[in-house]
Amino acid sequence: MLLIFISWIYIGFVTINLGCLFAKLVKLKTNNFSVIAILGLFTTTLIASFWAIFKNVGLEFHILLLLLTLASGYSLRKEIKAIYKEILSKINSLKLICKSLLFINIILIIAQCASSPYVIDNESYYIQSIKWLNECGFVKGLGNIHFFLAQSSGWHITQSAFSFSFLYSNFNDISGYCLLLGNLFCIFKLNEYFTDRKFNSLVIGMFPLANVFFFQFISAPSPDIPVYVFSFIIFSYFLTGKKETFTEDFKIIALLIIYLIFIKTTAVALLTVPLIMFFSNFKKTLPAISSLSIIGLITLSAFIVKNTIISGYPLFPVVNFAYNADWVIPESIAQMYYDETKVYGYLLKKSAYDSMSYKELILRWLTLPKLHGLFNLIGAILIFITPFGIYKFKNERKWWILYTLMVVQMVILFISSPQYRFFMNTLLLFSFFFAALIFTSSKLFLNKMLLKPILIFSMIATAYVLFIPIDLNKFAENKFALETSNFKLEEIVAPHSNSKLNTEFEKVTIGNLTFYSPIKNDFFWASGNGPIPCVNKAQIKYFERKTGYIPQQRSNKIKDGFFAKKVDNN
Structure with a gap:
């Protein structure tokens, strides 16, 4: 725990400085700590992506990163000081319940990150993707060794930049740092709700209630965590933005989505939000287009170069276009990866998938065992009932747009891979939407008195899962992930190793x-x-x-x- 906390202080120092530099370059005006830190992560990821084309992301990279951090820190010291001053002021002004929620969750997040990794993908390709980056950079045809390595998410590039592998081998916790930023942002929104009683602030502020779910992802660099965190920040700026901040809100939303798509291509549905903002208010968004286009082109270039080197397919996982080189993954193997990903959401073999009609596939998807079927069913129910909830209680254009986003996202996932973790961002949003309707209803008895006890219960539940082993065979259909990752006393100083498997x-x-x-x-x-x-x-x-x-x-x-x-x- 202690070593992770120290590393996060340094990561915070780097990301705030570089985030301020990024904001300055794109002429973005914001003092929000979480947003600036995420832009700093984005900056680091882009630098590491182009560095990895030529060299390993090791000591030399960190010397460059530190020099850039110090230079931006000195030149932008006034702006950086204002950010720290604002975050301290906001923390001091938090109500007791929000302050308790923040500090207890920080401790629990660090403790979870110190425990053994739970996500099984960590053992198949997360660790190896990051290790290749730290030791070699991008390697031609790496996907030929293990085709999962062809993915090499932008989030793993971020983790490789902050693994400090030249100093210590057990740092693997960038997802925990990201979740901390998300909790910080949303708890401030929750505090706003206790002050102004605005419905949208409450919806976003309930994000920490899902920590019990998020915690099983953060002891490994799962790309799903930034999708959940960034999505709620995007939803917040979209829902609570004002006319006078429309351009800045549009910039923040667009930048976070560009970064998200680099991290996980299934987040492409989120483009619905900035596209609607752009066409609905062309005059206000047009001045931002030039800087956003440059960032988008730089990110797209990094994406294409990364994929071309590692797999030979510039738009991987799309395998219709291949680069003419000897290291290209054979089409039969690349297609196999695509097919396996597509059918995994149904827990089927490819032959069984091909023999089923769309109606049979939907029925299969809705009746999958345990958590798969439960979350799929909740998603389907939300698709059906949300229009009635919006029309009856919050008949506002913004909520209809976010509902459209949920539908678009589900359609895209049905075409690619409808795994519940890929649509959990909108599932949580509209679950909190209906929960907020209950908490703000004047007709329901004791509704306002229930919120704080539920927040307290969520912390207790999260702590319970962190410290008490749970047999996940009762909930999950994955024989390789049957026991939660629990914190142990020996991890107070140094975290568990990057792998849960004691493999020789x-x-x-x-x-x-x-x-x-x-x-x-x-x-x-x-x-x-x-x-x-x-x-x-x-x-x-x-x-x-x-x-x-x-x-x-x-x-x-x-x-x-x-x-x-x-x-x-x-």
């Missing part, structure tokens, strides 16, 4: 490729915290049988990358 590795050679393979093969996709290159030998044999390809080195240096070699299936 053996050295294996196939052709000219020498790699490390887990000795125990309990999880087919697992590579854990093994030395690079690391992949399960059973996985390589499987793809050799299935597709007729094996990964090979392009030279005797792993930095030069990998290609897929066609072999005789017989």
Whole structure:
């Protein structure tokens, strides 16, 4: 815990300074601590993305980052001082319930980050994606080793920039820092509600109620966390913005969405919000277009270059367009990745998926076991009842736009991969919408007295899950994620290692490729915290049988990358 807290102080120092520099460059006027810190993360991610094309994200990168941080800190010292002054003033002015909620959640977030990682994707490709960035940067054809590595989310680039791998091996907690920023932002909104009793402030302010759900994602760099956090900040600026701040709100919303799409392409549906803002008030948004276009083009360039190097597909996971190079992932394997992702939301095999009608798929999706089916059903119910709730109680254009966003998002996900964690942002928003209707209704007895006890109960529930082991087999259909990650006393100073698996590795050679393979093969996709290159030998044999390809080195240096070699299936 202590080491994470110290690292976050430094990350806060870097992100606030660079966030102020970013805001200055795009002529954005805001003193919001969380927004500026996120823009600082965005700046760091873009710098690391272009750096990784040529070198590893290691000590030399951090020297550059620190020099840029110090230079921007000195030149923008007045603006930075104003941000710290405002955040301290806001914290001091918090009501007791909000202040308690903030400080207790900060402690719980750090404790959860110090515990062992829970997300199973951490073991299959998060750790390895970040390790490759820290040791080599972007590597040509890396997806040929393990096709999950072809994803290399922008969030993993962010984590690689703040892993400090040259100093210590166990920092893996950028998602926790992000959730802290989200809690900070939304608790201030909750405090506003207790002052002005505005409905929209309450909806956004209830975000910390979902910490019990978020906590299982933050001890690993899950890209889902920034989607949830940034979405609620976007919703807040959209719902609570004023006419006089319309242009600045539009800028903030657009910038956060650009960053989000770089992190997770399934967030593309959020573009609905700034597009409607742009066309509805062309005169106010036009002055912001030039700076936003430049940032968008820079980010798109980073996205295309990253994907082209790692997979050979500039728009990966879209596999219709390939770069003409020897390191391109074979189309059959790339298509297999796309197909597996698509059918996973239904927990089906590809053959079963292909044989089902749309009606059967929807029924299957709604009746999936445990949490999958529960959240899917809640999402479907919200799609159906929300128009009636908006029309009856909050018949405002902004709420209709956000409802449209939810529908668009669901349509896109049905086409790609309708996993509940991909639409949890709008599911939470409209769940809180109906909860806020209850808390603000004058007809319901004791409704105003229930909110504070519920906030307190949410902290107790979050703490319970943090400290008490829970058998998730009762709730989740994933045999590799049956026990929550719980805090242990030995993690007060130093966090748990980046991997939950105590895996030993053996050295294996196939052709000219020498790699490390887990000795125990309990999880087919697992590579854990093994030395690079690391992949399960059973996985390589499987793809050799299935597709007729094996990964090979392009030279005797792993930095030069990998290609897929066609072999005789017989």
